[in-house]
Amino acid sequence: MTTAPTPPASRARAAGSAAPAIRAAGLRKSYGDQTVLDGIDLVVPAGTIFALLGPNGAGKTTTVQILSTLIRADDGDLRVAGHDLSREPDAVRGAIGVTGQFSAVDNLLTGEENLLLMADLRHLGRRVRRQRAAELLARFDLEDAATKPAATYSGGMRRRLDLAMTLVGNPEIIFLDEPTTGLDPRSRRSMWQIIRDLVAGGVTIFLTTQYLEEADQLADRIALLDHGKLVAEGTPAELKRLVPGGHIQLHFPTAIEYAAAARLLGDVVRDDDALTLQVPSDGGVHSLRALLDQLDNASVEVGELSVHTPDLDDVFLALTGREPATDQVKEPIR
Amino acid sequence: MSTVSHTFSDSATMLRRNLLHMVRYPSMTLLLFGMPIIFLLLFVYVFGGTLGAGLGGASGGRAEYLRYVIPGILMMTLAAVSQGTAVSIAMDMTEGIIARFRTMAISRASVMTGHVLGSILQALIGLTLVIGIAVLLGFRPNAGLTDWLALIGVLALISLALTWLTVAMGMASKTVESASNVPMPLTLLPFLGSGFVPTDSMPAGLRWFAEYQPFTPFIETIRGLLVGTPIGSSGWQTVAWSLGIALLGYVWARRLYDRDPSR
Ligand SMILES: Nc1ncnc2c1ncn2[C@@H]1O[C@H](COP(=O)(O)OP(=O)(O)OP(=O)(O)O)[C@@H](O)[C@H]1O
Numbered sequence: 001m002t003t004a005p006t007p008p009a010s011r012a013r014a015a016g017s018a019a020p021a022i023r024a025a026g027l028r029k030s031y032g033d034q035t036v037l038d039g040i041d042l043v044v045p046a047g048t049i050f051a052l053l054g055p056n057g058a059g060k061t062t063t064v065q066i067l068s069t070l071i072r073a074d075d076g077d078l079r080v081a082g083h084d085l086s087r088e089p090d091a092v093r094g095a096i097g098v099t100g101q102f103s104a105v106d107n108l109l110t111g112e113e114n115l116l117l118m119a120d121l122r123h124l125g126r127r128v129r130r131q132r133a134a135e136l137l138a139r140f141d142l143e144d145a146a147t148k149p150a151a152t153y154s155g156g157m158r159r160r161l162d163l164a165m166t167l168v169g170n171p172e173i174i175f176l177d178e179p180t181t182g183l184d185p186r187s188r189r190s191m192w193q194i195i196r197d198l199v200a201g202g203v204t205i206f207l208t209t210q211y212l213e214e215a216d217q218l219a220d221r222i223a224l225l226d227h228g229k230l231v232a233e234g235t236p237a238e239l240k241r242l243v244p245g246g247h248i249q250l251h252f253p254t255a256i257e258y259a260a261a262a263r264l265l266g267d268v269v270r271d272d273d274a275l276t277l278q279v280p281s282d283g284g285v286h287s288l289r290a291l292l293d294q295l296d297n298a299s300v301e302v303g304e305l306s307v308h309t310p311d312l313d314d315v316f317l318a319l320t321g322r323e324p325a326t327d328q329v330k331e332p333i334r
Numbered sequence: 335m336s337t338v339s340h341t342f343s344d345s346a347t348m349l350r351r352n353l354l355h356m357v358r359y360p361s362m363t364l365l366l367f368g369m370p371i372i373f374l375l376l377f378v379y380v381f382g383g384t385l386g387a388g389l390g391g392a393s394g395g396r397a398e399y400l401r402y403v404i405p406g407i408l409m410m411t412l413a414a415v416s417q418g419t420a421v422s423i424a425m426d427m428t429e430g431i432i433a434r435f436r437t438m439a440i441s442r443a444s445v446m447t448g449h450v451l452g453s454i455l456q457a458l459i460g461l462t463l464v465i466g467i468a469v470l471l472g473f474r475p476n477a478g479l480t481d482w483l484a485l486i487g488v489l490a491l492i493s494l495a496l497t498w499l500t501v502a503m504g505m506a507s508k509t510v511e512s513a514s515n516v517p518m519p520l521t522l523l524p525f526l527g528s529g530f531v532p533t534d535s536m537p538a539g540l541r542w543f544a545e546y547q548p549f550t551p552f553i554e555t556i557r558g559l560l561v562g563t564p565i566g567s568s569g570w571q572t573v574a575w576s577l578g579i580a581l582l583g584y585v586w587a588r589r590l591y592d593r594d595p596s597r
């Protein structure tokens with residue numbers, strides 16, 4: 001199936017009302033007696049970014065490998081680009097592009113030859129293939145290295161070449177397994193921009209990441225995978241709402257001020273020893289100003305103030321019972 | 335979409351990939367050609383005088399033996415090249431790009447077909463080199479144009495059979511090291527046939543094996559085309575063995591490739 005490169009704009013329009021790009025129901029996979037995926041359900045609408053977030057060994061790569069036809073699921077109703085994965089794997093393959101967790105470039109070939117190889121396997125025409133390769137080399141800042149063997153590339157260059165190879169055939173759905181792992185902050189940002197541009201062109205992206213910030217930055221919807229189960233799914237904002245972690249922390253210089261503030265504010269979390277109060281808040285400027293006005297009016301002196309907004313770390317901790325980053329333990333006293 | 339034309343164009347693309355690998359890293363190819371050339375020199379100059387006398391021909395000696403041993407050395411070249419095929423496919427299977435190929439809508443067998451076609455070309459170059467050296471050493475084939483064409487066809491057919499077999503062996507190997515060891519017996523088979531000495535000089539059990547193993551008809555057919563000895567039933571036996579081995583190798587390799595890579 002020659003993927004005659006569809007202009008992205010028309011594809012975006014066509015995708016608007018169409019079936020979801022990816023739909024999985026009851027996806028299961030085990031290795032021996034180890035259950036790796038234990039009934040995953042997910043839907044990715046066309047033209048959106050979906051992030052699968054999970055710690056090492058959660059089953060992210062396994063999910064990508066199954067949805068990209070590399071390995072077979074044990075069970076589940078799986079459709080990608082409108083095609084059933086087990087019945088029409090080649091139709092799925094014609095619609096997707098995959099950049100796996102581990103480099104999938106031909107190390108003995110040069111960067112340009114790698115791209116031309118992809119163009120040939122995508123059955124692009126004689127003239128188009130060179131043009132497409134040149135275009136991608138320029139876009140991924142690989143022009144200087146175009147005629148060097150991929151074996152000599154740095155990790156970041158290899159990652160870019162890998163993604164460029166995925167894009168050769170203009171796939172409508174792209175799987176990215178940890179696309180920024182091992183990249184420096186600048187490269188990570190440029191990878192994010194590339195991903196955003198792709199989606200703006202109408203492509204659907206399914207990405208996995210261990211970085212909470214990355215999912216937050218990029219994804220329309222995020223699913224949290226832990227031990228082969230989705231423990232939460234929603235927009236970044238929805239996920240953050242799942243944890244009541246947002247508060248303003250106030251520290252008082254004396255016990256008198258502390259007691260006065262505690263009486264004044266009422267419904268707060270107290271720490272009598274440390275003389276700190278945690279006031280539930282959305283962290284916005286308005287609520288902050290209102291709180292300070294209230295304390296000012298009662299002439300209560302505040303020593304230190306800090307704002308804690310809930311982030312995905314809190315979500316992770318709350319839902320999986322493990323903390324990806326250490327945070328102070330909240331101790332409700334009442 | 336036309337599946338047949340894609341099978342051809344994908345195989346051609348993979349062939350180009352394999353040829354690029356060979357051009358870029360010629361050391362492996364040279365290593366493969368080195369062994370049969372060393373054996374040629376060794377057998378002609380070290381053993382040739384004595385072995386040639388044992389052949390009982392008119393002229394006898396080294397020249398006679400050179401004429402006798404060429405087909406065995408050619409088979410050894412084919413065996414060496416197919417051993418290299420097993421190693422290169424096993425190495426290739428460890429490369430991440432194979433996973434990429436599996437997620438692309440390309441003809442399933444094309445990765446392997448590329449290796450097979452590349453190896454056949456490599457083998458034909460090696461064979462030409464060996465015959466060229468033999469001519470320098472004084473070998474004078476008396477083959478006409480049709481004999482030469484038939485010879486090229488027969489050698490390519492045998493090469494096709496051996497490389498499909500070793501592609502499957504390479505795919506079945508867990509490691510690159512074992513991939514280089516498994517096809518080792520192929521290099522020995524010319525010795526256990528009519529490659530280096532006539533089979534009727536062997537003890538009974540070995541002679542029985544030598545007469546029924548495929549390399550003997552291969553060698554007799556090549557010898558007949560090169561120097562005009564009678565070919566007899568070796569001709570059709572060569573075709574039958576080659577097609578059989580090629581088919582077995584192809585089916586086995588396909589099954590290994592289609593096997594779920596996670597198992
Ligand atoms: N081929 C395999 N054979 C046996 N077990 C496997 C295989 N592949 C993966 N596993 C197991 O499945 C589990 C999930 O692995 P997977 O690679 O999907 O995790 P992941 O979320 O991608 O992790 P990471 O963040 O480290 O990449 C792990 O416990 C792993 O050991």
Ligand SMILES: [Mg+2]
Nearest residue numbers: 060061062101
């Ligand atoms: Mg992984």
